[in-house]
Amino acid sequence: xxxxxxxxxxxxxxxxxxxxxxxxxxxRGFRLxxxxxxxxxxxxxxxxxxxxxxxxxxxxxxxxxxxxxxFRGPWFTKMNIIISVDPADxxxxxxxxxxNYPKAPLFSKMFDFMGNAWFNCDGDEWKAQRRVAQALLTNxxxxxxxxxxxxxxxxxxxxxxxxxxxxxxxVLDLQDLFNRLIFDTSCKxxxxxxxxxxxxxxxxxxxxxxxxxxxxxxxxRHGLPDSLWKLARWLGIGSEKTxxxxxxxxxxEIAKYISMKREQMAKETNDDKKINGxxxxxxxxxxxxxxxxxxxxxxxxxxxxxxxxxxxLNYMLASRDTSSSSLIWFIxxxxxxxxxxxxxxxxxxxxxxxxxxxxxxxxxxxxxNKLTYLSASVNESLRLxxxxxxxxxxxxxxxxxxxxxRANPKDKIIVSFYAMARMKFIWGEDCSEFKPExxxxxxxxxxxxxxxxxxxxxxxxxxxxxxxxxxTQTKMVAATILHNYNxxxxxxxxxxxxxxxxxxxxxxxxxxxxxxxx
Numbered sequence: 001x002x003x004x005x006x007x008x009x010x011x012x013x014x015x016x017x018x019x020x021x022x023x024x025x026x027x028r029g030f031r032l033x034x035x036x037x038x039x040x041x042x043x044x045x046x047x048x049x050x051x052x053x054x055x056x057x058x059x060x061x062x063x064x065x066x067x068x069x070x071f072r073g074p075w076f077t078k079m080n081i082i083i084s085v086d087p088a089d090x091x092x093x094x095x096x097x098x099x100n101y102p103k104a105p106l107f108s109k110m111f112d113f114m115g116n117a118w119f120n121c122d123g124d125e126w127k128a129q130r131r132v133a134q135a136l137l138t139n140x141x142x143x144x145x146x147x148x149x150x151x152x153x154x155x156x157x158x159x160x161x162x163x164x165x166x167x168x169x170x171v172l173d174l175q176d177l178f179n180r181l182i183f184d185t186s187c188k189x190x191x192x193x194x195x196x197x198x199x200x201x202x203x204x205x206x207x208x209x210x211x212x213x214x215x216x217x218x219x220x221r222h223g224l225p226d227s228l229w230k231l232a233r234w235l236g237i238g239s240e241k242t243x244x245x246x247x248x249x250x251x252x253e254i255a256k257y258i259s260m261k262r263e264q265m266a267k268e269t270n271d272d273k274k275i276n277g278x279x280x281x282x283x284x285x286x287x288x289x290x291x292x293x294x295x296x297x298x299x300x301x302x303x304x305x306x307x308x309x310x311x312x313l314n315y316m317l318a319s320r321d322t323s324s325s326s327l328i329w330f331i332x333x334x335x336x337x338x339x340x341x342x343x344x345x346x347x348x349x350x351x352x353x354x355x356x357x358x359x360x361x362x363x364x365x366x367x368x369n370k371l372t373y374l375s376a377s378v379n380e381s382l383r384l385x386x387x388x389x390x391x392x393x394x395x396x397x398x399x400x401x402x403x404x405x406r407a408n409p410k411d412k413i414i415v416s417f418y419a420m421a422r423m424k425f426i427w428g429e430d431c432s433e434f435k436p437e438x439x440x441x442x443x444x445x446x447x448x449x450x451x452x453x454x455x456x457x458x459x460x461x462x463x464x465x466x467x468x469x470x471x472t473q474t475k476m477v478a479a480t481i482l483h484n485y486n487x488x489x490x491x492x493x494x495x496x497x498x499x500x501x502x503x504x505x506x507x508x509x510x511x512x513x514x515x516x517x518x
Contacts, residue, residue, distance in 0.1 A: 034064045035071060042072040042079075054219065054499050055389055058083055058416040062423065068403040077225040082413045085420040088402035091452035093393050093413060095460025101393040101413070103462075110221050110392070113214050113247045114317070115310030128300035129311075130465070135297060136286055137465050146469060147365045149185050150476055155362055157181060157198035158477070162485055164200060166515050171490050174331060175508040176202070178324040181477065183208045186319040190312055191257040192264075192285035210249035211317060216500045217243035222392065222414070254309045261287050286315055318466055321502040325387035326378070326474045328509055332495060333381050333434045334478070335487040335511075340377060340436060347373045348483045360484050360517050368475035375446055376439035378474055379454075383427075384434060386456045389418040389503045417455055418503065426453060486514045 035043040061069050067086035073079030084090065093101045104122040114120055118129040136142065158181055165172045180198040183205065188194045197205040217239040221229045233240040265288065284292070290303055290311065301307065334341050349357040351367050368374060393413045400406050407413060424431050427438075441447045451457065457464035464470075481487065489495070490510040498506040 055418040059419040062419045068405045079225045086403045087452045106394040117310035117314040119314045173508040175328045178327045182324040190315045191287045207253040210246040213246040322387040323470045329385035330381040363479040376436040379439045380436045382456045383421045386417040391415040
């Protein structure tokens with residue numbers, strides 16, 4: 001009974017402190033540039049504020065206090081957070097000394113809805129799963145498979161919706177359209193099925209919506225003591241209630257795809273598949289590859305329904321979120337910077353035969369990947385608005401970061417890629433500007449930046465395997481839109497960042513579109 005009362009008293013105290021902290025959050029008079037260390041509650045007001053405005057709070061703090069800062073929570077919670085934008089710290093944590101900063105212990109707790117696939121793994125288990133993922137993503141047939149799916153989805157899904165809006169003068173939410181487009185293509189690549197969410201009817205997409213809900217709920221955990229969000233989970237309230245519902249939806253939706261695939265494979269014959277009238281060896285979707293499990297690289301994996309569920313979800317999050325986020329921010333930046341937009345369009349026209357330059361065109365992978373200014377513009381957009389704006393780690397053993405900050409096993413370490421892009425000591429005085437030229441060398445080629453300075457695709461051994469896939473898809477879709485349409489932000493629409501583990505626009509991107517060619 002004493003133990004139960006002790007937990008109850010602690011929970012009551014924590015809830016009281018959250019109410020107090022929420023007062024500070026809502027009262028602008030208490031908002032200062034540098035977090036204040038209050039008696040007993042520490043910097044909890046600033047931590048609570050960061051939950052609601054994560055990326056801008058971290059940017060503001062680093063602008064005031066420098067590369068690395070130590071958030072101290074209430075004294076009895078042992079809730080301390082180190083935030084850093086120091087490239088040396090980042091390289092040390094994610095690469096040089098990554099063994100002391102494993103993902104699994106922390107991520108499997110914070111991102112429990114993602115299961116035990118590669119996102120939440122370390123060691124031999126992670127290596128085995130990454131080996132398979134790398135083989136699937138680097139298969140010589142994969143990019144052709146991706147290109148065909150993307151072209152079909154743009155031609156038969158996206159363009160009819162854009163044309164319809166242009167003809168009728170209706171306002172579109174591009175963020176919703178891009179989420180649907182990338183969700184459909186990702187689902188086709190991962191499971192072999194196209195949910196056809198990108199259509200004129202714009203149907204509800206439970207799977208995709210559940211992913212968004214889960215991601216937003218998980219961010220709240222980053223700014224709360226473990227005991228508090230676990231209490232909320234036990235009580236079934238707040239963001240934990242939302243996460244529980246999203247988790248159930250994900251389980252149901254993914255189970256459908258696994259069941260459908262097993263039924264399909266049981267009925268399939270060995271007849272040659274044909275594409276466009278020519279025999280061609282079709283690239284398998286990832287789910288089929290796992291169920292067929294051909295090759296020694298699969299022997300270390302236990303491929304059951306639980307593993308398949310977790311793998312599908314991990315692939316879907318990795319592919320859907322990064323590409324749709326990069327697309328929305330790039331289209332917005334390009335359409336609101338007329339001089340840059342003009343340069344992009346001139347380069348796109350130069351890639352086409354003169355007779356085709358002033359006509360509608362759907363761009364292919366081989367056409368966009370050789371365009372320097374387009375690539376530089378996408379790189380710059382990703383720098384300013386990285387799809388995954390934060391990295392979270394926790395040291396296994398006490399350590400001292402290159403910046404001099406001591407990191408203890410109970411400390412959470414958050415690296416803000418969003419704030420990094422806005423640090424003058426890293427990117428210069430013009431760091432907050434959208435400037436594609438910073439990525440072009442004197443010889444007219446794309447400039448390389450070390451991943452610890454530009455960690456959009458992570459740094460070290462855990463670098464993103466889908467980098468080329470994401471870049472290619474982003475450029476294909478963006479080139480097609482910018483060449484064929486004028487995009488104008490709807491009057492009165494406010495663009496600002498959301499608060500989630502994926503960087504989207506808080507209110508979507510409401511736009512008017514007009515055809516450039518008749």
